[in-house]
Amino acid sequence: MKKIVALWMSLSLLSGCQTSQNNDSTLKQISSAYKQPAQQAGTIERLDYTTYESMNYDEKTQELIKTAYVYLPYGYSQDQQYNVFYLMHGGWSNETTMLGTDTRPSILKNIIDHAIANNEIQPMIIVCPTYNNASSEDSSDYSLALRLTENYHNELINDLIPAVEGKYRTYAKNTSSEELRLSRNHRGFGGFSMGSVATWRTFQYCLDYFYYFMPMSGSLTNDGTFMNQIVEQSGYDSNDFFIYAMSGSDDFAYSSFASQIENMLNHENSYFIDANSENGNLLFQVQEGGTHNGDYASQYIYNGLCRFWNEN
Template structure:
């Protein structure tokens, strides 16, 4: 009898252990799914545009232009340029208005490096991606503006962290005061004029994206220009609003400061969309991971207004930027 009771007790303990193990495994799976919201459909998207460039006819290919404007930096006025992508049909449809995406480069890059291949001077893979997605009817036709945060090339330093003050200055001063009025006073966006009221009224049709130090710029634009932009695509870069590399060195403080900027604005978490992304082999991934997980713990960010995806094999390069833009453009400008 005693041996039988021992056997029953042992079996009961084993059963309890198996139940606990199952629950722990289920909890771990749920935590992993929450921590890493990427899905297979959002990874390895290289080449996913439905129409190849050689399949497009002349009427489906967008054009590139350059716009000039001026900005003041340290008491000196600089002549600046930005490259403009105009979608196919822009010239032929003089009454049509367009969404606009401002696309910022990374350390040492220039205003033409996203839309033009530096080596050949021909259209880049990113410019061709825009043509292909629009031609395939996957995204709405849009204007893309590729500027530079450098006043001129003489200010470039060897360390990318030295760009941070220029990123903040661009977001705070040059973008709202100089670049946007020059662009949207020239091209047909949804802003009826470049007055503060009309620019704010058209924020839903305006996005800002950036790669590397351009992503740092994007987070500054989110923090300081939420009245002008409703959509954001930071790629391979965290926010440095608290300190350099704050996504890894001070993730909780960084997330809270970004959340506070939303609370202090006239907007709610339903009034903006962030599509953040990074390459799986990119060294900036850890900083983005830590910061974004902390952002989800605040009251300003949810899985709906902050989407975080990964280009699974992507590095810190333009090929991965192209892949990340593919997903981001579909998410924020997709045709329903």
């Protein structure tokens, strides 16, 4: 069982995945040339910020200094407004896993550089944080990670977003709660595996602040009523968010992930509408033969960012 869970959480961010077909929706193939550094390369910066220990966040008794890595697109300028995407890692991982660091960027960073240069992806800011709490080893504890992803919204809204959007130029005029809500259409959150669980929790607790969601190979619940009530109780409607969900047909997380999506779409009076139909807000694509690893995570992220802020 431990080996299975470890496989679930591992990330080896490579590219070269093949295309797949699901309900007439095709996942894009990543060109092998995208693995190489791009001439028009963005940069990665380290951002340290203050937050509080997750389990007793409300008491604010234990202050923590945490790190996120921030991707800035080629030609980034404070004179231009940018959409911002928050990208969470899975288990056995940290804030360096997805895009790397300023001195050791990952292959995924190269892929995004090329896709932006070729006008497939909008120039955007990408933030790679961590739900690790008091220890860098927290994500290796499955049950602890589940608790931390449920708590993460406190840090995300109160500490990380203000730190990022107070420093870099986004569509938020300032970091007040009101302004962050007003700029929600220009903000997205996604993650693979345990990062996907964090994405569903962000949808649950932070719909006020995000429009785009990219859960990948990690489910929260198969209770369609629970998911529907999140939207109903938020005061938002079906046109107020967009979810791009992806997984692989041979991914051991696929069955529970697909079940959640199916129950969301088929719920009576559902707020979730298949994006293959008019005014849809939930697109679910499956990579044929895809397993639970970083190759496919890279492909999903590439496809999702090609879609976000480009769908109209």
